[in-house]
Amino acid sequence: MIRVVLAEDQAMVRGAFAQLLDLQPDVTVVATAGDGDEALAAVAEHRPDVLLTDIEMPGRTGLDVAQELQGEQTRVLIITTFARSGYLRRAMDAGVAGYVLKDAPIAELVSALRRVHAGERVVAPELAMAAWDSADPLTPRERELLQEVTTGASNADIAVRLNLAEGTVRNYLSTAMAKLGARNRSEAANTARERGWL
CATH class of the missing domain: 1.10.10.10 (Winged helix-like DNA-binding domain superfamily/Winged helix DNA-binding domain)
Known part of the structure; x- marks a missing residue:
């Protein structure tokens, strides 16, 4: 069973994702969180296999949370509406195991979740191409x-x-x-x- 903490600041989206994931025979959502601080607390309490998190949330972002969890056993899968190359680069630097878009079909999200749980890295192809083409020039x-x-x-x-x-x-x-x-x-x-x- 893949134990998941789900972090998403929009309550309706969080609830929908939790219900869809709980329909999977090998996935259970052990906790949900509405912001980065709640996500860190839920990970500390439940020690999930995967943290599925949005990027832009109040307080700590999903990238901040991923940075803080580097070296922990919980793997991080980012799910976001933002196909921004800079986010992907920062996510990879923070040790994120996967990065997918919210508009992908649920089957792709579940597949990414299973692959991240199995130790793979998963990046939506359109994001990988954008990151390849756009380097951050800032110090x-x-x-x-x-x-x-x-x-x-x-x-x-x-x-x-x-x-x-x-x-x-x-x-x-x-x-x-x-x-x-x-x-x-x-x-x-x-x-x-x-x-x-x-």
């Missing part, structure tokens, strides 16, 4: 600063939070804008987010 520091921009922080605020000179913040953001072909820092942050690099 970790540029990503960190652009993430701050998404919160609405000014350059001065970012400088204080990250203990940098305001000129240094401006230089990093200018470099990131140039790499992304953006006219301003907000556009650069939005572009990086849309591509899954933040």
